[in-house]
Amino acid sequence: MANPRGQQRDKPFRDALRMEIAAAGDDHKALRKVARALLTKAAAGDVHAIREIGDRMDGRVPQAVTGDAGGDPITVRTIVTGVRREGDK
Numbered sequence: 001m002a003n004p005r006g007q008q009r010d011k012p013f014r015d016a017l018r019m020e021i022a023a024a025g026d027d028h029k030a031l032r033k034v035a036r037a038l039l040t041k042a043a044a045g046d047v048h049a050i051r052e053i054g055d056r057m058d059g060r061v062p063q064a065v066t067g068d069a070g071g072d073p074i075t076v077r078t079i080v081t082g083v084r085r086e087g088d089k
Contacts, residue, residue: 024030041049 021028021031038049038052042053
């Protein structure tokens with residue numbers, strides 16, 4: 001079933017992180033420590049850390065939506081319907 005109210009599904013890890021960040025108030029030393037650790041790992045050549053930084057800074061690379069294995073990408077078409085007034089072209 002679709003998400004009727006457009007709310008995000010439960011994400012307990014995200015919620016826990018947000019609570020800890022809110023509890024830190026204006027003192028973001030712990031968050032900066034985590035960011036520094038990630039940068040240190042990336043500088044040492046950790047591919048996962050490098051990918052994480054890239055995803056956070058530039059956004060994830062879009063993936064093509066394909067049909068069967070090796071098939072062409074799926075074509076998405078938009079169908080617009082409406083009512084025309086008499087005399088409209």
